Amino acid sequence: MKRYEKFADEIAELIRTGVIAPGEKVPSVRHASRTYGVSPSTVFQAYYLLEDRGLIQARPRSGYFVHALARRQLHEPDIGQYASDSVEVDVSELVFSVLSSLKDPDMVAFGSAFPSPNLFPLARLSRSLANSARDMQPHSVIADMTAGNPDLRRQIALRYMVSGMMLPLEELVITTGAMEALNLCLQTVTQPGDLVAIETPAFYATLQVLERLKLKAVEIPVHPREGIDLDSLADSLQRFPIKACWFMSSLQNPLGASMSDEKKQALYALLKQHQVPMIEDDVYAELYYGSQPPKPVKSFDTEGLVMHCGSFSKCLAPGYRVGWVAAGRFAEQISRLKLMTTISPSVPAQAALADYLQHGGYDRHLRKLRHALESQQRAMLASAARHFPADTRVTRPNGGYFLWFEFPTRVDSLQLFQHALAQGISLAPGPIFSANRHYGHCARLNHGHPWDARSEQAMATLGRIIASF
Template identity: 45%
Template sequence: MDTSTSYRYEQLAELIVGMIDKGALAPGMRLPSVRTVSEQHRISISTALQAYRLLEDRGVLVARPQSGFYVAAARRGARALPSASRPRARASTVSISGAVAALLEHASNSTLVPLGCAVPDPALLQSKRLDLALARAARQDGTRYNTYCAPQGEPRLRREIAKRAMRVGHALSPDDVLVTCGATEALTLALTTVARRGDTIAIESPTYFGFLHTIEMLGLKAFELPTHPTRGIDVGAVARLLETEPVAACLLSSSFNNPLGSMMAEDDKRALLAVLARHAVPLIEDDVYGDIHFGRERPKPFIALDGGANTIYCSSFSKSLAPGYRVGWIAAGAYTQQVMERKLAFSLCSPVLPQIALADFLESGAYDSHLRRIRRVFEENLAHMTRTIEASFPADTKVSRPAGGFVLWLELPRRFDSRALFDEALEQGICFAPGDVFSASRRFRNCLRLSAGHAWNDDMEQGIRRLGRLARTLLAR
């Protein structure tokens, strides 16, 4: 692709986004055909198609076979995006554990409207087929598997994981996959391998509070990077940081950031990898939401772009299939041996039968249709949620436009206190995640995260409406 073509399709894409933001193109509206738009703008058909595909990847447009491209339902022109973050430029120790434990305690209270935890609703996941595979394995082969497996995990499961990696362009050997207790253990193994107490980890801002908690418990420091609500971290800021500050690792969930739902463009990902490689700073990548993409193609993980030369990849089945099974994995490239030693030392190996059940499920080919279904479900949930927020929250509330996953990030005026909202919401039977737990320096007190992981119903809708009214009342005080 030459540069001029690259410019043209990006220009067209920006024009379309501008029209949507101004309301000239409404959600659900059909776009002109690729042929028409190529004639109107005097560009080639392939350039026009490239622009549409880019916007599809970003979740702005939806392609319907034999029909054309439409403005995505979740795409609302009425609300501005949250601001790009500009955290203070220094590493800070983290002290988040109390806040995280308190949040999780409320989030697991099933009497509350469940907007707090980014856990998919078991009823949405429909894990029956997987559970039957577990029942079968336990009944038929329970004795055979009642022993420790290798610390790396069951070979059949590692083979299936490696096969799926291949499909997003990452040539991975089953020998380089190590099965973990969710992405959380994977992340712990990665961090303990590359960093020591007192070291600094560069992270997105906002970022998943679980990352902050693990960083705190390992005695590490966090450096929060400026982060754009749709494009992710500012690569230039990383480059500047590494010139001045020793950083042990960069930790990202780029597809898709939790809570923003942002997705770094592939070019930005490559640029970031180049900067990190130049300074020999490893990248730890958390890809738990990568399979829940709203665009046509699954975004390429970092590890597929650098072949794992400088990337430690962590993921799990917890967001897309089986949170109760606690099966994740890590592909640690050059660090594989060190990670394996830590797995052995910290938890020996993972339970065997859940791994066998997952291997059976993946081998059956059922995962792809499962993913197609839940992607649609989560995207629709987010569209419902966005519409309800627009109808009920204060007029100047900014709302994220996630390209995947199932959470929304809301930014209210600076004086707004989401902690006060949190307390009042709990009294009214609603749980959500207040903004400050997403920052090592406890920024984002005027923000909040809502999870759309649960089936959309009247309770959810009424819960969000009540939350919106509460926010308006609080702001009016």
């Protein structure tokens, strides 16, 4: 990372945290150069970059100013009131009917679960695939199935280490994407009929998996910015024989909430007190906008209670289907369960990722990706403020590529979904994020695709449909 990029990120952080407010002037080049001990040309380059990222704008003869916010801004939603004691999950059919509508590539993909594939270094990955396949030892084609590619395992452990977590290699189980990891974890610590604490709203696949495994959900509300409501969780852990928690503590899907380190630590203390294992779904970990990666709850784990699930699917290589779990005390059981179900993720795909992580410039790619997603978020927020009713509420996550909209209660998001589909626009309606089909007036919109005139037009169309309710 170059000096000016680092400096740009520092200024971006000041803007993001409100230290320099929208409309305010950023320090002059001379002033910044003196204050921060960097050369004027570094400051210039940094300001060009920030301008490029849409954070500041030059005013002739006046210097650089933080982009004024859109004329009007939508408010954030409040924390939801849909906690539930213990419910059967029955939402899978609805989810499938929504997902199957996403197949059309000509659709405006606000409903997609992935960022645009054009944001990923596919050509560079192909080279890694070719390189590593050429060098592959015949023996390893079979041996790497049970053990996993040793280089990939080391690279993943190294990334944990860089973020301050010393992870014994034996804890790592490489899986066919995070989805398999989550499934294996849940099956390892539960039996049919057991209670599992999940978030509300929750990632719809969580609900589907619970339904499939005949598990019951205890729903814990999520604050749109601060994450899981710990009082509610403490209460539920007290009252119910909860066998596992399945949470996203950072960049929660769909709300985008990230718990503070203090809250994460308190959450772990609760788990430890009740000796309840936690499945930590952390697939958006690399997509934070600030300069500091969020810590996972796993980083506070002293007893191997947390199964930390990660993946390359959302940040590097969708379709390669390689994920992992740092599985604490459950690693051996999970590994065995994997041998009985899929045996192994693709060995050449593992080798390609190992090669890419070593030589491909992963951190450089991630910085570019984060900046793209951040500027697309600003574009969607501004567009929503232009086209959606003023009493619409929306989250402002500090990472990822989802916004969660709460429309006025007269809006039926399943109808909105149908009308939008007819106009060639997909979205993820609120009810697929709830075991009880709550959130009937909410929707998750994906801003993972480069923002263009078509996106803007689609938002205007959505605005018109919403106004018609």
